[in-house]
Structure formats: C-alpha cells, structure tokens
Amino acid sequence: MDNKKIADLIFPNLTLKPEDILVRYPKRQLKEGQVVTRFAPSPTGLMHIGNFFQAFISYNLAKNTDGILFLRIEDTDNKRELKEAKEVIYTILKRFNITFDEYQTLDGKDIGNYGPYVQSQRVEIYKAFAKRLVEEGKAFPCFCKKTEGKDDVLEQRKTKFAEDDEKEYDPCRDLSYEEVKCHIDNGESFAIRLKTKNSGSERIKFYDLIKGELEAKANAKDFVLLKSDGLPPYAFAHAIDDTLMGTTVAVRGEEYISSTPAHLELFEALGFEPIKYCHNPLICKLGENGNRRKISKRKDPEANMMYYFEQGYPIDSVLEYLLNMINSGFEIWRKNNPDKPWQEFKFGLSDITAVAPMFDLVKLNDISKNVIARMSGEELYKAWLDYAKEYDKPLAEILEKDSEKFIKLCKMDRENTPKPRKDIYNYAMMKENFDYIFSMPERFELDEQDKDKANEFLSEYLRTFKMPTSNEEWFENVKLLAGKLGYATDNKLYKNQPEKYKGNTAKVCEFIRVAITGRKSSPTLFTIMDILGETEVKARLAHNQP
C-alpha cells in the first residue's frame, strides 16, 4: 500500500516500533484511588504563578491519594528554550517543598522507570508512533509552507478550498506515493499531520474533574503531530507521554479545554485509553480597563514566583493563599484549625473553583500576617536572617552580630500571648517597621506646639530614669511623674476638664515614644526599652534634649 511505502520513505532509518516502546513502559501497579499525575512545564526562564498553581494542585492531588507525582520537562519548542530555564524550575519547586517521585536530575540522570523525563530526549518515541500512524493512514506528511498565525493559515487554505467547506483539512492529506516522493526528492521539509476522521459536525462529550460533564464539537482539523524540525507540538507529546508514563489525571490550565476534543481523537487514533483531565482556572488580575485579564509575567511582578522570595514572604503564606484561591473550604478549615499545618487540609478536585480567581495581594498579606503570627520568635528570627543573607548582606551581618537584641525583637508580642502581633507579612517589612531598633532615629514626628512641653518632661524623666523591669512598673513610674508635672493620669478626668491639665498620660507617652523611636506609634514602650537596653535608652532620651 501507498501508506506503508510513504511511511518508509519519510522515516527511512527508523526501526523502532511502538510495540518495542510499549514493553518498556509497563502499566503501573496502582492501589484503588491512587493517582498518578505530573507537572509538565516548558522551560521559559521563569516560573509563572499559573504554572506553579498547577504544580501545587498536582502535588496535593498525588499527596492526598498516596499517589505518584512526576516532573516532565516539555522542551520541544526550540525557539523558546533557555539554558538556565530548567534550573529556575527546579530551584523554585524545591524551595516550595514541592517534591517529585520521578524526574530527571539537572545533570541528566533519570530517577524513576518511565523516563526520560525530558521531552527532547524522547524524539525517537514520537517518531515511531507518528510513523505507525502514517502506515495506518491516520496521518500524512504535509509539505505546505509553514504558517505562524491564524491569518496565514486562513489565507493558505482559502486558496485551496471552497469557501463553504467547513472542514479544515489539509491540501496534502491525500498525496500519492509518487507525489510525496517528488516533494522529498526536491528536498522539501515536511510536517506530519493527523488525518482527522471527523467531518466537522460530530459532537463529543468528555468529563472534567473540576467542571464535570463537558460537550463540544469534535475535532475536525488535520493538526500537526510532528513539526518539520521533527519535534512534536504539545498535543502529540501529551498523548504519548502521559500514556507511556502512566498518568491517570492530567492537571492543566483551562486554556486547554478547547483542544481536548483534538487530544481525545489522538488518543483514539493511537489506540490509547483516554486519561482523566482536570482543567484548573487561570489566575487573573484586574486590568486597567476594569476587566479581568490573565495575570501576566510582563505587567505583574507577582506573576513570577521569584517575587515572593525577593519580598520575603514565607513559603507557607504563598501556599496557603493558593490553597485559599483553589478552594474557599480551606479558609473555614483554617479558622477551625488555626494551629495545624496546611498539609493536613485535604481538598477534592470537585471543590476547586470553576472561575478564574482574581489575584489579591491584600488577601495574601492578610494570610501571611497570620502565618508569621504562628511562628515563634526564634523561627521568625531565623527566617528573617536567611532572607537577609540572600537579599541584604549588610543586614544579615547586623542581625547576627546583635542576635540577642533581634531575637528579642522577634519574640515581641508573639510568645506566651493568645493574641500575637499581626503587623508583619513579609521579612522585608521587619527592617522598615523597626528601623529605630537598628539606630537612633533621624526624624522625629513630634508636633511643633508640643516641643517645649516634651523637653520639659523628658529632661525630668531622664534625670529620674530607672531602667524598668516590668511593664507595670514602667507605667506606674511614668504616671507618677506625669501627675507631678501637671498631667492627668485619669483619662476620664482629663476628658471632662482638659483645660485643667497640660495633657494626659497618652501625651506623655508620646513624648517618650518619639524620643526613643522617632515615631508616634510603636509597640509598647517598655518592650522597646527592654530591647534597646538601658544605655541606648538613656542616650536617646539625652539626644532629644535641647
């Protein structure tokens, strides 16, 4: 037959057969309910939050079913591949503790029995299946000029077909052996296309683990299986790899729903059992025009997973936020289980929201505040130090040199209290919020009209200053002195007759606070004094004298 001859003509030296491949990939022995899934990123040089979202869903899915998660690098698009891109993916996944049962190491060693786990190392496999499809008349070589966009395609086809033809079949689909040979002898390059069996009127039903029953027009396109460079586009590689590697559930973005009918036809043509799909929503942002748009790596820094490291967000903050986005059941669970690690939360795929959620930095910050509030002082210190070591070396040196002071700062309002501070959502904020702990403040927020009163009070306060040992003792002493100097120590009295006093205790505390921290607001003053130590406190009080 022509088909067999054509196949041998276009794949002259290919002896590998699908049967030989199939035996190398035995069916996985799985227990009931065990899921095999994968994360399959393209190495583009950065990890997009949308990709990471999928990795995270897959990870949880495998974890919750005691299943298997593998990593497959989809590097079949030569134009886009970057050398370090793979490394970026590995680094970020590792830092977020997304671990894989099977993958290829950076130096090219496959861990697991279903490799290679990098698509560019699997071209022989794709070719073997493509050849078989050609032999069976289910695919054909196409010598058309390469097109790179919708318009090109339409133009090319318009010249070949009648206007009213629904089916977008390809001009090369019925070439004879002689015609193919002629093209080949001319040295023309070719792609392999599927010869679709559909006419454009068929419907197809399929099931999505998140969205449920879905129905669509069946595929009626002779889409490309092997590009002229010999590498497969997504669809073909997906069908072959996920079958050989024993994937049971493919987690992928919503944008693939439309091409699912094509993938299903491909599975059938290859004689494969279809796998289950789980199309997760895309993450959006509020656009300038008020509409939602896909979160973009160019416009939105938070689309790049590196952003969260750079800002010093705890990884659990990001993960919990993602979990929260996937499924609001998490929020309720978290409320009922405030101290448990998020890993104990189990979600089902059907709980995943069907709508593209809007990325909300404010919400992330709120979650992060709670995550940090759950840390002990030591944990916070260590995390802050690690952050500084990576992004702020001078800071790291200071933190280490004066570790006792900064551990104290980290413990502030955090341990032994049912209501811990929740004012920090990333490590970068520590330095900003507590700049006055590092050195004498440079600016003082005191109001002009308070200056004389402040100086009067502060000089007396400094003269009689005794380093307090408890908050109560400290406050009693302040009140005592305030009363002596004509300030109200009872707020009710002050409110009734403010004209009788120079001010109230709050005012007096403001003087001290501004002298010590430069600001009108800070944590409780005793705590700050305790962190700074007697010498520094006295120095600051003195510094503030006229």
Add this chain to the structure above:
RNA sequence: GGCCUUAUGGUCAAGCGGUUAAGACGCAGCCCUCUCACGGCUGAAUCAGGGGUUCGAUUCCCCUUAAGGCUACCA
C-alpha cells in the same frame, strides 16, 4: 466571526427549589488602650438582565448581555 467556559457585595466566596442569602479580606464606626498591632462589637455592600418551568426560584431550562479561553509547525 466560530467554538468552549463562566456569571452571588469592591475582592475571595458558601449556597444544590422554601435561608432574616453564611464566612473571610478590605472599608466605616465604636470598645479595649501609653500610641501601633492584636482582640471584641456594630455597620454599609451581592444573586447581570429578560423570559419560562414550579405553589415557590439565587438555585432548573432558554435567550440576551458581559468577561475569559481556544481558533498556530506556542504551551
């Protein structure tokens, strides 16, 4: 244009035919208070529009509208 998906407060969302339509973030006010933060309380704010089905629709069906996705030898 065609096909697909989606539609509850500003945002994230519970809800599966009968509810005073949960909750969280944010916002406003009050309380606590040495100021922040925390915590407590209160408040404003939602079922896209129109038709059906039904004794009754936020919930089921249809249409419209809007948004998003796909429509490549990108994934």
